[in-house]
Amino acid sequence: MDLNPADEAFEAGLRAVLPEQVFRDASPSYFEEPRGLVAGVEGVVVAPGSTDEVATLVRACAEARVGIVPYGGGTGLVGGQVMDEGARPVVLSLERMTRIRDVYPQENVLVAEAGCILADVQSAADDAGRLFPLSLASEGSARVGGILSTNAGGVNVLRYGNARDLCLGLEAVLPDGSVWNGLKRLRKDNTGYDLRGLLVGAEGTLGIITAASLRLFPSPATLGTALMAVRDPEAALALFALAGDVAGTSVSAFELISGVGAAFLVETGMPAQCPIDPIPGWSVLIELGMGTNDAPDAVLATLFERALEAGLVSDGVIAQSEAQRGAIWAMREEIPLANRKVGAVSSHDISLPLSEVPGFLTEADRVIAGLGPFRVNAFGHLGDGNLHYNIFPPEGGSRDAFADRREDVARAVYDLVAARGGSFSAEHGVGRFKVGELAHYGDRAKLAVMRAIKQALDPKGIMNPGVLF
Amino acid sequence: MDLNPADEAFEAGLRAVLPEQVFRDASPSYFEEPRGLVAGVEGVVVAPGSTDEVATLVRACAEARVGIVPYGGGTGLVGGQVMDEGARPVVLSLERMTRIRDVYPQENVLVAEAGCILADVQSAADDAGRLFPLSLASEGSARVGGILSTNAGGVNVLRYGNARDLCLGLEAVLPDGSVWNGLKRLRKDNTGYDLRGLLVGAEGTLGIITAASLRLFPSPATLGTALMAVRDPEAALALFALAGDVAGTSVSAFELISGVGAAFLVETGMPAQCPIDPIPGWSVLIELGMGTNDAPDAVLATLFERALEAGLVSDGVIAQSEAQRGAIWAMREEIPLANRKVGAVSSHDISLPLSEVPGFLTEADRVIAGLGPFRVNAFGHLGDGNLHYNIFPPEGGSRDAFADRREDVARAVYDLVAARGGSFSAEHGVGRFKVGELAHYGDRAKLAVMRAIKQALDPKGIMNPGVLF
Numbered sequence: 001m002d003l004n005p006a007d008e009a010f011e012a013g014l015r016a017v018l019p020e021q022v023f024r025d026a027s028p029s030y031f032e033e034p035r036g037l038v039a040g041v042e043g044v045v046v047a048p049g050s051t052d053e054v055a056t057l058v059r060a061c062a063e064a065r066v067g068i069v070p071y072g073g074g075t076g077l078v079g080g081q082v083m084d085e086g087a088r089p090v091v092l093s094l095e096r097m098t099r100i101r102d103v104y105p106q107e108n109v110l111v112a113e114a115g116c117i118l119a120d121v122q123s124a125a126d127d128a129g130r131l132f133p134l135s136l137a138s139e140g141s142a143r144v145g146g147i148l149s150t151n152a153g154g155v156n157v158l159r160y161g162n163a164r165d166l167c168l169g170l171e172a173v174l175p176d177g178s179v180w181n182g183l184k185r186l187r188k189d190n191t192g193y194d195l196r197g198l199l200v201g202a203e204g205t206l207g208i209i210t211a212a213s214l215r216l217f218p219s220p221a222t223l224g225t226a227l228m229a230v231r232d233p234e235a236a237l238a239l240f241a242l243a244g245d246v247a248g249t250s251v252s253a254f255e256l257i258s259g260v261g262a263a264f265l266v267e268t269g270m271p272a273q274c275p276i277d278p279i280p281g282w283s284v285l286i287e288l289g290m291g292t293n294d295a296p297d298a299v300l301a302t303l304f305e306r307a308l309e310a311g312l313v314s315d316g317v318i319a320q321s322e323a324q325r326g327a328i329w330a331m332r333e334e335i336p337l338a339n340r341k342v343g344a345v346s347s348h349d350i351s352l353p354l355s356e357v358p359g360f361l362t363e364a365d366r367v368i369a370g371l372g373p374f375r376v377n378a379f380g381h382l383g384d385g386n387l388h389y390n391i392f393p394p395e396g397g398s399r400d401a402f403a404d405r406r407e408d409v410a411r412a413v414y415d416l417v418a419a420r421g422g423s424f425s426a427e428h429g430v431g432r433f434k435v436g437e438l439a440h441y442g443d444r445a446k447l448a449v450m451r452a453i454k455q456a457l458d459p460k461g462i463m464n465p466g467v468l469f
Numbered sequence: 470m471d472l473n474p475a476d477e478a479f480e481a482g483l484r485a486v487l488p489e490q491v492f493r494d495a496s497p498s499y500f501e502e503p504r505g506l507v508a509g510v511e512g513v514v515v516a517p518g519s520t521d522e523v524a525t526l527v528r529a530c531a532e533a534r535v536g537i538v539p540y541g542g543g544t545g546l547v548g549g550q551v552m553d554e555g556a557r558p559v560v561l562s563l564e565r566m567t568r569i570r571d572v573y574p575q576e577n578v579l580v581a582e583a584g585c586i587l588a589d590v591q592s593a594a595d596d597a598g599r600l601f602p603l604s605l606a607s608e609g610s611a612r613v614g615g616i617l618s619t620n621a622g623g624v625n626v627l628r629y630g631n632a633r634d635l636c637l638g639l640e641a642v643l644p645d646g647s648v649w650n651g652l653k654r655l656r657k658d659n660t661g662y663d664l665r666g667l668l669v670g671a672e673g674t675l676g677i678i679t680a681a682s683l684r685l686f687p688s689p690a691t692l693g694t695a696l697m698a699v700r701d702p703e704a705a706l707a708l709f710a711l712a713g714d715v716a717g718t719s720v721s722a723f724e725l726i727s728g729v730g731a732a733f734l735v736e737t738g739m740p741a742q743c744p745i746d747p748i749p750g751w752s753v754l755i756e757l758g759m760g761t762n763d764a765p766d767a768v769l770a771t772l773f774e775r776a777l778e779a780g781l782v783s784d785g786v787i788a789q790s791e792a793q794r795g796a797i798w799a800m801r802e803e804i805p806l807a808n809r810k811v812g813a814v815s816s817h818d819i820s821l822p823l824s825e826v827p828g829f830l831t832e833a834d835r836v837i838a839g840l841g842p843f844r845v846n847a848f849g850h851l852g853d854g855n856l857h858y859n860i861f862p863p864e865g866g867s868r869d870a871f872a873d874r875r876e877d878v879a880r881a882v883y884d885l886v887a888a889r890g891g892s893f894s895a896e897h898g899v900g901r902f903k904v905g906e907l908a909h910y911g912d913r914a915k916l917a918v919m920r921a922i923k924q925a926l927d928p929k930g931i932m933n934p935g936v937l938f
Binding site: 104105106107108109150151153157158161162164165174178179180181182184185186187188189190191192193194195197198200201202206217218220221237241244245246247248249250289290291292293294298299302351352353354355381383384385386421422423424425426427428429430434437438441442443444445446447448449450452453455456457468 | 573574575576577578619620622626627630631633634643647648649650651653654655656657658659660661662663664666667669670671675686687689690706710713714715716717718719758759760761762763767768771820821822823824850852853854855890891892893894895896897898899903906907910911912913914915916917918919921922924925926937
């Protein structure tokens with residue numbers, strides 16, 4: 001059944017029951033995709049200041065059958081926060097719900113409202129002598145609600161898990177306007193279906209997360225960071241297993257970097273550069289977080305020696321200062337910026353079973369070469385089997401010249417990923433941009449269950465219309 | 470709508486489409502609660518040998534509207550595997566689906582069928598030089614399907630998580646007989662609702678898990694185990710925080726033991742006894758798992774010294790051999806056996822926010838003392854905020870003499886737990902025995918969502934009737 005537009009009468013109704021400050025100017029930023037890929041339908045922008053106000057808004061939308069687009073930091077990469085077609089919606093921004101409600105250092109728990117910016121949550125944890133490990137490029141603007149709704153990942157998933165793993169409990173407004181008070185601070189609670197896990201990653205289609213209890217960790221007392229040049233991705237994978245043998249679960253990051261990405265840093269004149277000269281074909285950033293009595297540098301040195309003996313690595317640097325550590329990380333973190341300057345024809349956030357990664361890279365490079373004179377920059381969270389596999393025009397070429405190949409390239413990549421039991425979306429989600437991929441590659445039985453759950457919880461289809469389905 | 474009985478005609482229909490070896494003698498063990506608390510309704514016992522056969526059975530039951538009771542190791546403590554009223558069901562045992570389908574040491578993944586016994590999964594991981602960390606008292610008989618369906622916990626949740634956290638993907642037969650092929654080996658996969666997390670902990674009410682991909686870990690190279698006498702539960706909690714500071718995330722177990730439990734070991738003549746003399750009022754078992762270069766004994770010694778300085782501990786032993794380590798663990802593991810010999814009036818598997826544990830223990834002891842001359846043995850996974858809070862008759866007294874107080878005692882305990890934001894079921898689940906508690910203490914909005922999901926996925930109500938709802 002079609003949704004109704006949030007017209008003047010509807011907005012007047014909202015204004016009659018909600019305070020003035022809930023209503024925001026409809027600034028274009030609320031309707032823009034961060035890379036300008038699509039234009040959003042303009043809507044009524046509201047920023048409730050409390051869970052009760054969120055509930056009032058949702059009840060009004062449910063009654064009038066008006067669509068709601070939940071809006072966090074606006075940093076999503078799959079169009080989940082930008083409705084590009086349909087009746088004028090309510091854009092519900094969490095920007096005014098930014099309170100850290102409580103910090104329990106002894107429990108390793110922090111309770112944050114959904115509008116808190118990720119970096120502020122990290123700081124609040126740090127102030128309490130604790131670590132909130134979720135870390136990603138957009139942490140200065142991404143908000144808790146969006147991070148949870150997209151089950152965000154980042155560089156520390158390997159050791160600490162993704163957003164879902166870091167969430168102990170939720171407060172949320174459901175599609176009928178009822179409030180679920182599920183802000184538990186419990187490590188174990190087997191009392192019925194995992195509604196927490198269901199709302200996390202639901203991309204706003206089953207309700208609006210208004211607050212969350214989040215897991216904190218002891219901050220590692222000592223950190224060790226190294227960049228090691230590896231023979232090839234197969235060797236990188238063997239190095240990962242060796243790192244597990246040598247350093248156990250203290251490995252908190254294991255990032256693959258391709259020579260193409262390191263060369264992009266040179267080509268685009270980025271401040272950070274590869275500390276190994278000449279630039280290796282493949283390298284790996286390894287970080288260990290350990291206790292006070294430990295010497296992560298010594299562990300990394302042992303790892304390097306054993307890897308050298310095994311023929312896995314040829315060169316490497318172990319950071320000897322915080323500055324060197326920063327330089328190694330800067331190199332990793334500036335690769336996406338360099339990518340943006342070069343201009344990708346097509347970008348893919350894929351995951352694979354770990355042992356399938358080397359075979360995939362070889363095969364995909366061959367297939368992509370058959371489709372045109374492309375350059376491939378494959379990099380990312382190898383420890384999680386999560387690669388950003390991005391396709392670029394040849395040096396000096398323009399992405400626009402290859403716009404008509406984009407679909408073929410993407411289909412080829414995803415077909416290879418699917419054949420090896422992988423996923424077409426590792427951490428970015430489905431949003432509106434990958435609805436076609438979900439329908440094509442998704443398991444039939446799972447899709448049927450998803451539709452049944454959506455229909456059961458949001459029968460009017462008001463929650464983030466166009467996302468997932 | 471009422472379910473139909475699995476009568477002779479229905480069974481004949483099954484026999485016409487399934488091989489002879491699927492049908493088992495209806496041995497009483499399939500209908501017995503392990504402690505004899507209730508008598509199960511006899512049913513047709515089937516043990517399919519493949520996922521296809523499970524699907525055939527479920528389709529037949531759906532068509533005839535016949536109830537299915539999934540049956541794993543039969544070790545559940547909340548009656549999830551024993552239907553105590555209703556029309557003659559099909560009891561679907563996973564006992565013939567015991568294949569470890571694959572082990573991927575390099576990926577830290579193992580794929581097991583739902584009938585695999587937990588101890589066999591642990592062994593298969595160990596044979597591959599890896600750790601499957603889920604460990605609990607019934608590991609010699611509990612099966613993977615039941616462990617996942619109840620989201621089992623155990624002694625290593627603190628470091629490695631519960632069953633849901635250890636599950637990467639599932640294969641399951643849904644209530645309409647369709648098969649979800651979700652056996653992914655991915656660490657990141659953001660492609661729609663978390664059906665894995667929903668089926669884990671659904672206690673067989675949304676489908677039948679037939680296989681799972683499970684997470685493995687590097688086996689810790691070195692282990693350290695200590696028992697430390699603590700001043701009181703408040704000191705135990707401070708010791709837990711200190712252990713995090715000293716040993717980081719290498720703390721894999723942190724178990725609280727009360728003097729009452731240690732005295733029960735003496736009273737019932739158990740082989741294991743408390744290694745600290747005299748028996749302390751409260752003690753804590755701490756285990757660290759570390760790397761090759763580490764010395765967990767030295768870390769435990771440092772922890773003990775610092776705790777002594779802070780006035781948290783008064784005595785302690787650090788295991789100096791595998792035999793001593795075994796003796797400390799045996800003491801912890803034999804407490805539930807001693808409990809059974811003493812005979813509890815009422816047993817409670819509760820969880821609390823960590824910082825609420827000491828206050829709860831003080832308050833609950835006072836309230837229980839007001840209800841009768843009871844002895845309280847509170848012990849368990851303090852690091853998870855999960856206590857087994859069990860009430861016993863006075864020495865020489867009989868549980869039967871207090872049978873009429875059971876309900877008052879349980880209600881008093883759960884009321885105190887709820888008031889402090891805790892859970893009436895930390896790791897055992899709801900099953901059939903705690904349906905009343907779920908209805909009473911559950912969040913209204915969450916219960917409505919649960920009912921909506923159950924209705925959407927199992928509209929005929931055939932899956933484990935009487936569980937949860």
